[in-house]
Amino acid sequence: MTEKDRKYIKWSIVLIILIFILIASALLALSSGELKIGLKKVLELILGNEDKASVNSMLINQIRLPRVLLGIAVGGALSLSGVILQGIYRNPLVEPYTLGISGGASLGVAFVIVFGLQLKLGEFILPLAGFTGAVLIVFIVYFLSSRKGNISIEKMLLTGVMVSFIASSAMMVLMALSDTENLHGIIFWTMGSLDEPNISLIYLTMIVAIAGLIFSCFFAKDLNALRLGREKAMYLGIRTELTTKTLFFIASLLAGVCVAVAGVIGFVGLIIPHILRQIVGSDYRILLISSFLLGGSFLVLSDLVARTIISPNELPIGVITGIIGGTIFIIMMNSKKKKK
Amino acid sequence: MKLSRIKYCLIFLILSITTKAETPKRIISLAPVITKYIYLLHAENSLVGCTSFCKLKNPEDAQIVASAIQVNIEKSIMLKPDLIIASSLTNPETIKIFNKLNIDVLYIPLQKSFGDICNDLQTLGKRLGEKELADQIVAKAKNDIKKIMGKIPKNVPPPEIFFQIGANPLFSVIPNTFQEDFIDFAGGRNIAENLTIGSITREKVIVSNPDIIFISTMGMVGREEKKRWESYENLKAVKNKKIFFIDQEKTCSPTPHLFVEALNEIIDDIYYKNHKF
The missing domain is CATH 3.40.50.1980 (Nitrogenase molybdenum iron protein domain)
Known part of the structure; x- marks a missing residue:
């Protein structure tokens, strides 16, 4: 058995385990909550052999299933976005929100809430404003750091961090001027939530997430080459400029849609790729898909904790991802040190 | 008999002068609900400052000196208030600064019951020299509630x-x-x-x-x-x-x-x- 075969076998095992974890987390999330529902019953309720109007069916089909689907889509998309950006910037500390995406989205949402636009126009305006804010900020960052069509990666990172600061300060200006009832809405929005009433928005997020995964997989080899540096990648025949721009666009779109639908959920895009790099290595052929799967599982489980830990009260999911993710990260770092 | 009457009159006169003197003439309200109370107690003539979320019947009634949470301390001081009414939304540090400047601050905490709402109105009424009016409003509200509760059907779970x-x-x-x-x-x-x-x-x-x-x-x-x-x-x-x-x-x-x-x-x-x- 060659080295290559061994690698492929390892990857297959990792993929099977990750798919298993994803299914297990989804089933666990579907069966737990205010009412515990057995796994068999859960499957019956989803597959439609039960009365659609019963309380159990309402809980599974209208509350938990949409949340689980959104959790998988958002968790997967955020991790994917993180892993792509870390590849482009060759910096493991970059995550979707470092580039000002969360700042821009929060600013957009705060603007809408402060001026009461959602009261007049309906709640769809919130994700729309979040997405517009995120995209606007990304474009500002992009144009500030490009010169004559070429983008400077280092400049882009610094500009992103600075624009992010400006956006969050602008949001604080809005908050300082707003009514106390609005403050509440803005603060909770920035902490994230998977409670999304609009099922078409959930499907849209899923489509964007899966399309992003498929599309980015075409660039796995280019991302591998970029690990050597832009110049060396160019010598290997990679069109670095085009690749970087396309991947940057995919990553921003993924993060923009996530933040628009679910609010600011930090750390997922940073921690999941890190954990996986330690398990499967830095080859993007496996890193992209495995980040998506583990990211989805992580967010589904975090949401489960958020809605059950102080039930019947609910915690914002961003708080949970931060605490759990950060703790796991520190533990992993320390165990790695000890091994060395 | 005559003497004691004169005595009572004198005491009444002194008391009324002292309470009148203590009645604030320049009030700043730092919460929309407090501004509502001030209108209710017909004390809007003494109101000089309020928040940008207070609903004024006439825009000239008062100047805006605060947002929902942030108070413009300089502008507040320039209005020379003799009473600032703060709420649970007011930053405690801001209250400390007013205290240091020897400006009287009346703190109205978060209302936790209908009883609190009534008590707050009465406290404010007393402070603004409108105790009787406040008592009347409260008594009427309590009476109305009794009447309304009479509409609840009996023997219903x-x-x-x-x-x-x-x-x-x-x-x-x-x-x-x-x-x-x-x-x-x-x-x-x-x-x-x-x-x-x-x-x-x-x-x-x-x-x-x-x-x-x-x-x-x-x-x-x-x-x-x-x-x-x-x-x-x-x-x-x-x-x-x-x-x-x-x-x-x-x-x-x-x-x-x-x-x-x-x-x-x-x-x-x-x-x-x-x-x-």
Whole structure:
């Protein structure tokens, strides 16, 4: 058995385990909550052999299933976005929100809430404003750091961090001027939530997430080459400029849609790729898909904790991802040190 | 006899002069509900400053010196107030600064019951030299509540109520708030009676299956929330068409008479609209 075969076998095992974890987390999330529902019953309720109007069916089909689907889509998309950006910037500390995406989205949402636009126009305006804010900020960052069509990666990172600061300060200006009832809405929005009433928005997020995964997989080899540096990648025949721009666009779109639908959920895009790099290595052929799967599982489980830990009260999911993710990260770092 | 009469007159005169002297002439209100109380006590002539969210009957009644949370201290001082009325939203540091500058600050804490609302109005009435008026308003409100509570049908088991005051995240009225008194006075039972924090899961509401859902209006968002509840067809409140809106103005920063109005509406909604208990 060659080295290559061994690698492929390892990857297959990792993929099977990750798919298993994803299914297990989804089933666990579907069966737990205010009412515990057995796994068999859960499957019956989803597959439609039960009365659609019963309380159990309402809980599974209208509350938990949409949340689980959104959790998988958002968790997967955020991790994917993180892993792509870390590849482009060759910096493991970059995550979707470092580039000002969360700042821009929060600013957009705060603007809408402060001026009461959602009261007049309906709640769809919130994700729309979040997405517009995120995209606007990304474009500002992009144009500030490009010169004559070429983008400077280092400049882009610094500009992103600075624009992010400006956006969050602008949001604080809005908050300082707003009514106390609005403050509440803005603060909770920035902490994230998977409670999304609009099922078409959930499907849209899923489509964007899966399309992003498929599309980015075409660039796995280019991302591998970029690990050597832009110049060396160019010598290997990679069109670095085009690749970087396309991947940057995919990553921003993924993060923009996530933040628009679910609010600011930090750390997922940073921690999941890190954990996986330690398990499967830095080859993007496996890193992209495995980040998506583990990211989805992580967010589904975090949401489960958020809605059950102080039930019947609910915690914002961003708080949970931060605490759990950060703790796991520190533990992993320390165990790695000890091994060395 | 004559002498004692003169004595009483003198004492009365001195007392009235001293209370008059203590009645503040330049007031700053740092919360919308306090400004409402000031109008209620006909003390708007003494009002010189308020927040940008206070509803003034005449824009010239007062100058804006604060946002909902941030107070412009310099502007406040320039208005030479002799009384600043602060609330639980006011930054404690700001209150300390006013204290240091020897400006009288009256602190009105968060109102936790209908009783608190009445007490606050009376405290303010006393301070503004309108004690009698405040007492009258409170007495009338209490009397009205008694009358309204008479409309509650006898021998009916307490209806289960979910009172929603926030949509994203879902927020419920909880015990130890004046909104809980709406449910108690109306003879209902709050499905969130065991909660200490208002954020509630949608699952909890569905499992509790309330008889009535009240949504404190949030404009379009409130209407969307109603639609969302109606999509759970098997809920008792949906089947019996018992989902109602309540004006946010009345349920979130009420004065005694707004409380009475809201309670009247709530009792009518619970017992007499669409489905009767």
